[in-house]
Amino acid sequence: MSLAERILQGDTRAAARLMRDIDDGYASAREELKLLYPHSGSAYLIGITGPPGAGKSTLVDQVTEAYRRRGKRVGIVAVDPTSPFTGGAILGDRIRMNRHADDEGVFIRSLATRGHLGGVSRSTGDVALVMDAMGMDVVIIETVGVGQDEVDIVKMAHTTVVVMVPGLGDDIQAIKAGILEIGDVFVVNKSDRPDADRTVRELTTMLEMNSARADDWRPKVMRTEAHRGTGIAELVEEFETHRSHLFGSAAINRFLAEKGARTFMEILKDRLFAEVFAPLEADGRFARIVDDLANRRIDPYSAVEAVVAERFAAGADN
Numbered sequence: 001m002s003l004a005e006r007i008l009q010g011d012t013r014a015a016a017r018l019m020r021d022i023d024d025g026y027a028s029a030r031e032e033l034k035l036l037y038p039h040s041g042s043a044y045l046i047g048i049t050g051p052p053g054a055g056k057s058t059l060v061d062q063v064t065e066a067y068r069r070r071g072k073r074v075g076i077v078a079v080d081p082t083s084p085f086t087g088g089a090i091l092g093d094r095i096r097m098n099r100h101a102d103d104e105g106v107f108i109r110s111l112a113t114r115g116h117l118g119g120v121s122r123s124t125g126d127v128a129l130v131m132d133a134m135g136m137d138v139v140i141i142e143t144v145g146v147g148q149d150e151v152d153i154v155k156m157a158h159t160t161v162v163v164m165v166p167g168l169g170d171d172i173q174a175i176k177a178g179i180l181e182i183g184d185v186f187v188v189n190k191s192d193r194p195d196a197d198r199t200v201r202e203l204t205t206m207l208e209m210n211s212a213r214a215d216d217w218r219p220k221v222m223r224t225e226a227h228r229g230t231g232i233a234e235l236v237e238e239f240e241t242h243r244s245h246l247f248g249s250a251a252i253n254r255f256l257a258e259k260g261a262r263t264f265m266e267i268l269k270d271r272l273f274a275e276v277f278a279p280l281e282a283d284g285r286f287a288r289i290v291d292d293l294a295n296r297r298i299d300p301y302s303a304v305e306a307v308v309a310e311r312f313a314a315g316a317d318n
Contacts, residue, residue, distance in 0.1 A: 004035035007134055012107065015134055019109050022130070023123045033126055036133040043075070043132035044243055047157030049143040054163040055189040058226040060142050061100070065229075066236045067138050068105055075131030075139040076100075076108045077124055107131060125156050125263065154182040155262050158255070159242045163187045164203065166195040180206055183219050184242050187235065191223040217245055276311050 003021075006014035021029040046063075048056050057078070064074045100106040109127055124141060131139045143153050154160045162183035180186075186207070188199050203221045222238055224231035246252050280286040289307075292298040 002032060002035065004032040004133075007036065007130065008039060010135075012134070015107070015130055016109070019123075019127050019130055022126045023111060025123075029126075033129065036130060040129050040132040043128075043136050043139045045128060045132075045139050045141065045157045045159070046239060047141045047143065047153035047160045048163060049153050049160065050163035050187075051165075052144075054165045055226050056142050056163050059163060059187065059189060059224065059232075060140050062224075062226050062229050062232045063140065063236060063239075064100055064106060066232050068100075068103065072137040073105045073135060074100075074107075075128070075134065075136035076106065077127050077131070077139065077141045078108065078110045079124060079142060079144050080110050080112060107134065107136065128156065155259065158246055159184045159239055161185045161187060161239075163189050164199060165190045166193040166199045181210065184217060185235070185238050186219055186221045187224055188221060189224050189226050191231070192225050192228075196223065217242065217251070276307060280307065 001009075003014045003018045007018065018029060018032050022033070048060055048063075050056055060076060060078070064076060067074050100108065109131075111124060111127060128139050128141060141153060141157055160182050162180070162185070164186065166188065180203075186203055188196060188203065190196075191200075200221050200223060207219055207221070220238060222231060222235050224235055226232070246255065277286070280289070289298070289303050293300055293303065
């Protein structure tokens with residue numbers, strides 16, 4: 001049987017192998033994803049993002065426990081920084097979630113960013129799709145610590161959660177134009193710290209200043225102490241409220257259309273690049289182009305135009 005067929009029969013080893021193949025960029029993984037795609041679309045995707053040190057991993061651990069108490073199967077995609085030595089994920093997230101390691105209702109996969117910006121890795125969406133097809137009711141995607149422009153999680157999660165901590169001060173203002181505009185739920189974690197009340201007030205004020213969203217959802221600011229489990233039940237209830245709002249309105253149709261369009265365009269760009277670049281590298285032309293550029297014998301714009309024109313001319317001949 002194919003890996004996809006084994007996954008649909010509940011084989012977690014096959015799922016782990018396919019996720020590895022996806023992350024390594026094997027062409028065979030695409031064929032398996034084609035088989036799994038019709039069996040996906042049922043999982044509820046939650047994205048957890050925010051600056052480093054906000055306690056995202058501990059929060060994910062507690063949210064996972066809360067959903068397990070509800071009888072839900074949970075998949076976790078933990079995007080970790082890339083090791084400068086091995087290129088793999090630095091598994092800090094998995095260590096913090098170790099208590100779920102023996103729970104058959106929880107599947108955890110760590111991914112390295114591998115230089116990909118946006119807080120997620122290039123393979124994150126496909127790994128989440130595998131978990132969806134596995135029958136996970138909830139898939140939680142935890143991004144690496146992000147900044148103003150690294151907000152790719154909003155492209156794939158039904159509910160985007162922005163986690164902050166007291167003491168950020170002017171940092172909140174600095175990231176307003178990025179993260180504060182994508183969140184469906186905001187969390188002030190470590191709310192037992194001094195200045196927690198001020199942080200909540202600042203976030204609330206900034207959210208009120210933002211223009212109304214197209215879907216008329218008004219994000220709330222929640223308070224948690226993840227290391228103690230305080231506020232987790234209320235937070236999960238807010239997730240479910242947003243989920244009901246999203247799926248009970250036309251917003252879900254817009255979300256699915258935009259997600260499908262982005263996925264198609266990303267795959268198309270990657271495929272077209274590979275189709276054009278691979279022959280250039282194989283026959284040594286890329287090296288010659290680079291040498292010509294370095295010595296100013298050609299400009300990069302003309303070089304690209306020549307390659308594209310040649311490629312499409314060859315395609316027309318075929």
